[in-house]
Amino acid sequence: MGFLVGVKEAGEILGWDRRKVSTYHLRGVLPKPVINLSSGPIWLRKQIEYYKTSKELGVTTYYIDEEKVYECKYNYPMKETNYSPEEIKECTGNYIVYQEKDIQQVINAILEKKPIAQFLSFESISYLHDLGILESDVFRDFIHKYSYENIGPTREGRD
Template identity: 55%
Template sequence: MSFLVGVSEAGDILGWDRRKVSTYHLRGVLPAPVVNLSSGPIWFRNQIEQYKEGKELKVRIYYYDGQAVYECKLNQKRKKTDFSPQEIKEQVEASRLFKKEDIEELEIAIEENEFLVQFLSFEWMSLLHDYGLLGSEYFHLYLHRYTVQHLKYSEKSTEGLGES
């Protein structure tokens, strides 16, 4: 099972045809691809699987900047709500509330290459990016520093497994 998927494989995972995947990608509905090749976008398999799960779970994502609460949707601008942070915690089922100061601390940790950042999952970082909470520059810095590290480690740890 490959960890990278193109339009066809993404369609298989989502239960869609190639045209629908391409259309949704062009509209910015799907997660940002890792790379856009001339043959089409390429995603990590986990990105597409996570998108599918998130779509099915209907978890609402909120952001609190210290003054107002915003509802965040996949690859869309934040929409201001009338909720208070307390109301989100008490009344809105299946929701996550992220605070501005927490996101800023994460961005600083990524920028300063702090040790603990390597233990954050790609899926979590991708979710924060796709909902507009983590800036693209920080997400790409995370990808560059940590996913390449993990791939190198995986290759080393699997060397010789198939050899007899």
């Protein structure tokens, strides 16, 4: 099993046929691919696996930037809500809250290549990217510098 997946492999992970994967990709529902080739989109396997897990859990994600609260969904622009930061923090339910100041620290760690960045989980960084909280350039920097170090080798071919 490789660490890169195309439409066929993404379908196997998600339990979907290729047409559904292609349709959801074109609608912008799936995580942003690492690259789009003429043969189709290519994702890191962990992106698709994390998408599946997050989708099954049904978690709502909010992003607080000063006094504004945004609702975040996969590959959609952040949508401003009518909630105040205090109201979100008092809510009960299945949700995640990210603060702008915390995200800025993550961005600085990645861009400045601080040693702590190597300990950030790929799943968390990918999730923030797919929600639109983390810019694509920062995500690419993280992938190029750190993620390949954490991907184990696979054994393929004849035994």
